Amino acid sequence: MNIAPRMRPAVAALAAAVIFGVLVSQQDFWVTTLSALFPNAARPVYPAATVAELTLQHLRLVAISSGLTILVGIPLGIWVTRPSGADFREIVSGAVDFGQTFPPVAVLAIMMPILGFGLWPAVVALFLYGLFPVVSNTVAGLEAVPGTVVDAARGMGMGRARVLLRVELPLSARVIMAGVRTSVVVNVGTATVAAAVGAGGLGDPIIGGINVQNMAYVLQGATAAALLAVVADGLLAAAERLLTPRGLEA
């Protein structure tokens, strides 16, 4: 089969995603495998929900929190590289830095009294935790655009908005996407802590397993989350490749 080199990572990542989808939808597979691995366990499989249900909850959590991270992080990174936001650059980078060093579990603890139990405290914690790579890569990508290219664009009569959309963003797309990828992949793993506030997801069997000392549950949640992270990484790497303009390919 003849696939263009640019498309190959996308095809491979989609294939991996399909395989992963099939795997999590086969509850029997998990029952059989975990029973074989833990022959002494009375209940080797997490009983409250199927792996497919847990995965969908997890995906929803990641999609909402990472979606917010991207929607806020990229514009924030753009803004602090513009003349109007340049003065806020240090404040923003300090705040975003703090967001990543502050443990998400602590954010959950702080948010619970305010936002209650469930999805939203988890979304806030994961959103803040994921901002750093997105904002810092957006800033780094935009700053790496040669000043002479921007000067030429302005000198030819492009307005600031057009320079951003037609020149700066295409040229920094690869670096920005690398930040998004890091953020999302880390988020897939970190989102397991959301189960602590009842947000569900693949953290449920892990935290449940720790509580009842059932390592089979832990393994079940951790394996599915790890595989999901690998698939997400592959898909985003493929997107990174496709968003890289042809002229910049090595």
Added chain:
Amino acid sequence: MITLKDVTKRYGETLAVDRVSLEVPAGEVCVLIGPSGCGKTTTLRMINRLIEPTSGTIEIDGRDVMSVRPEELRRHIGYVIQSVGLFPHLTVAENVATVPKLLGWERRRYEPKVLELLEIVGLPPAEYAASYPRQLSGGQAQRVGVARALAADPPLLLMDEPFGAVDPLTRERLQGEFVRIQRELKKTVIFVTHDVDEAIKLADRIALMRAGVLEQYDTPEALLDHPASKFVHDFMGADRALKRLGRARVGDVMRTDVESTTDGTRAIPREACAGSRFVYLTDGDGVLEGWVDCRVFDAGTPAEEAGTWVDWREAAVHPETTLKDALSRMLGMGFRNVAVVDSAGRLVGEVSLADIEGAMAGGDSYVADPSEGDVPSERLDGGAPA
């Protein structure tokens, strides 16, 4: 016509440009020159409002640039910079089409123009249109930069040290092409450089600046022969006779009655030398391939070894080459003659050391005495150099 009136740019306490006034007639090349930090680039960038003047007015064909929206103004002014600034994510053709697209031209209007311009700057579209900037050499990139600036056919071109970042041989070639293209298109050009030889070679008028102040604005000949101040004299350099050769072109003095043979064989018959001591060898299309110095036959050299075979790109000059560059080529190769070829390598004539000496003799005898300090600017003899 471009008119600057008392144009001033102040950064805090520093005057980057101090009340500069000058007029550039349509179709002329005005070179802004001076030492680093003299304000030449600032002056250039105020014309397309990349820098806003603190005071004074700049008019293009009678219209104040401050009355036009900057983006609109710039779309009608070609802009070429030293670092080229090609868009790395766009193809060569897309780069050249930038301004026409900004102006809302339709594809069928700009596409032929883009291809024509690539042809003009010497980059065959079939080979280069779909290339990306990273695949180009420095010289090729700058050619694309020039084509991009010309794409919407602006009457005015601003060039900020456009040939400053390429190797000397490429620079000489690009300068020659600039002269050829300018002769054809007759743009009004404001050209910034710090290279005196380049200024002399390309300028109709030179504006020499120092510390934000316009020291002298006149023809290259006038700056060489009648410097307004000791600074101008020193900046233009001591080798004025040699520099003046930078103003004359091979095409003005070359002889076209050269002997050539297209025998096609590598063995040169002695009869080829019937009329002259020196015979050029060309292929069927007239492209220079080498020459025979007929004295070799007297020395008994066999016919197969009589010819000197060369690549015209290295061993010949063009009609638009300056006499200064032709002279340096002769000295470099150790010959008293050099062949002249057109842009396709076809032999069109030759120029000799004697021809160049003849051109130098036409210069005037005015010699500025640096010990006098500032020399008067009025002409002493009234005669323009040849």
